[in-house]
Amino acid sequence: MRAAGRMLAAIIAGSAIVAACSTTPDPDRASPTVPPDAEVGIAVRIAGGTVTPTNTRTEARVFQLIVLRVDSDTTEELHVHSEPGYTFPVEPRAGQEFRFTVMVPGRVDVELHHAGKTVTTLLIRQ
Template identity: 70%
Template sequence: MMIRTAAVLVAAAAVVSGCGTSADDPAARTSASVSVDLPAEVTISVRIAGGSVTPTNTRTEARVFQPIVLEVDSDAADELHVHSEPSQTFAVEPKAGQRFQFTVTVPGRVDVELHHAGKTVTTLLIRQ
């Protein structure tokens, strides 16, 4: 009877310790790093006029899941490519006041390029 009681106590201890999350558990780290209160959005104003693009080759910092908004005024049609995982593409029309919003879910460097103009608008530095 004593051995059976000890076995039950050991099994119960194993179950209890297995139910918690560990800092080594990737799911625990992911859920702990995602904030319920998302930060304010990052806004990048882009102007395409007379074949020139402003800004070009800048660096912009943002966080994973932070809303990023591209506000575009353009006199020519183009495509904005966001080289995130998954990649995202936005059709730019020749008009003012266009607004494109997206988020990035994987930390790292993400280029935002204008396809037809062949220009990198900015490189997003995405942090946890």
């Protein structure tokens, strides 16, 4: 009976160790995955000195793909004020796409540098 009791205790202890190891992820090694269809798309039009949209709010999640689709009639720079930040050169043509992710939750402004206008503020959540 003593041997059976010790064996049962060893099995329970071993199971607890295995369970703890398999359910506790290492945050430094975790690589978030977002399904490809979960992107956030933002259409931006720059024409005749007018920018559309301006001063909007867009919700997204940490590590979610954000795609800026830009049609422009002028040269410009898009700045994404995240950590790390992004700068995208805009050319005077249609059909430009700029892709990025944000790794830190919070508010992130996307602005046109030369026009001095905020296109949208991303509200990044966990």
